[in-house]
Amino acid sequence: MEKPVWATERPINSSYYIGIAGVSKEEFPYNASEIARENALNSLAREIRVKVSSSSLLSTLQVNSWVEESFISNIESTVVEDLEGFNLIDSYESPTEVFVYYRLSKSEYARILAERKHVVLGSAYGHYLDAERKISEGAISGAIERYLMGLDVMSKYLGELNPYTGEDGIPFDLDRALLNGMSDAISGLVLLHEKEEIKLLLNNRYTDKVSISSFFNNNSVFGIPLKYSYNRGAIPVRGTTKTSGNGIAEIPLNGFTPGISQSELIVDVDILSFSKVLNLLSPLGPLLEGITSTPLRIPIVLERPKVFVVGTEKMFQKTISQGELIPALRAALIEEGVEVIDHATSKALTLTVNADTQAGGEGSGFFTAYLNATLELTDENGKLIMQKNLERIKGVQLDRIKAGQDAYRKAAIEIKGRFTSKFVGALYE
Secondary structure, eight states, X not given: OOOOXXXXXXXXXXTEEEEEEEEETTTSTTTHHHHHHHHHHHHHHHHOOOOOOTXXXXXXXXXXXXXXXXXXXXXXXXXXXXXXXXXXXXXXXXXXXXXXXEEEEHHHHHHHHHHHHHHHHHHHHHHHHHHHHHHHHTOHHHHHHHHHHHHHHTGGGTTSOOEEEOTTSOEEEHHHHHHHHHHHHHHTEEEEOSSSSEEEOGGGTTOEEEEEEEEETTEEOSOOEEEEEEEOSSXXXXXXXXXXXXSEEEXXXXXXXXXXXXXXXXXXXXXXXXXXXXOTTOTTTGGGGGOOOOOEEEEEEEOOOXXXXXXXXXXXXXXXXXXXXXXHHHHHHHHTTOEEESSOOTTSEEEEEEEEEEEEEEETTEEEEEEEEEEEXXXXXXXXXXXXEEEEEEEEESSXXXXXXXXXXXXHHHIIIIIHHHHHHGGGO
């Protein structure tokens, strides 16, 4: 059988999409016919290109170039699974090769696409009606999801114009109505806190639960996903929550680094969380990043801890007037951000120091002394908050008094190190 002309000279017909492919039996000895049919359909699909309209919703969205290009590529390309209505015009097989010729009427395929689109837009319109109903019911989170689901259903057509006639008989742009509805719902959400700033107090160990209220059209709304962040020192905190049935979300504040005096709580609608309603391979996920809301920013002010340092320092059971520990402790606390005061008040903690030395013995002309000290931190009511002990801090010198002074000097060095940091850190736990 002679090879047909169409196998060597591709037909030209403006009324049809054409797909022709040839396969060598030497290369595909067992399935040449199957591969030829598959390649011919792929060739047919490549001829079908959907152009993105400059007036479409996609062309007016503000997205990064990578998202736009991948989105357009997905819309413009046609895969074999989308083909319908094509006909096998001819095939040719010789001992060495196989050729297949498919054809698809452009007008028939346009009719098929129009029917498909009508069904898809009808489904998207159903989501639009559900979203509008939920808006009227105050179920804003559910409405945002329905708007997004409507866009997802018709995402393949976002590069085209999408007029649709609703139940009222009035035509409108369905995709823009869905996007505008979602954007308006998000921008219409208002987040509030009852105070202009959050004050964290020492009495509460610098912890609190902050209530954030959400409103839409002056009505509280439930189920709104929120994200929040605040800097608590070395480690920033990020989290998510959701408003409850009364439209309020509780955000915990804790774990602040000792010495930090201020921070800021930032609360915003967690827009990306709505992507859970999208299909797995939906192109709309990245587009959600282009939708923003106005975050709520609340200053956080941490009360500076006030401590009154008092106590007795003794040298071998005799009180000394110029001690080492109390001045060292005051200086170390100030470095840690503590306000050291010189008198007891109702709003201050009291740090009581009691220290004394004891003889340790002598030999070869050297004297040894050991210092023991107790540090007790109490609240304004005298309740013990914390107790730390310094035990047997050793001093060695040529006489007993100087040995005791050496022990005090070493104890002061220890206080200025990790000892005081741990002491102050306990106030924030």
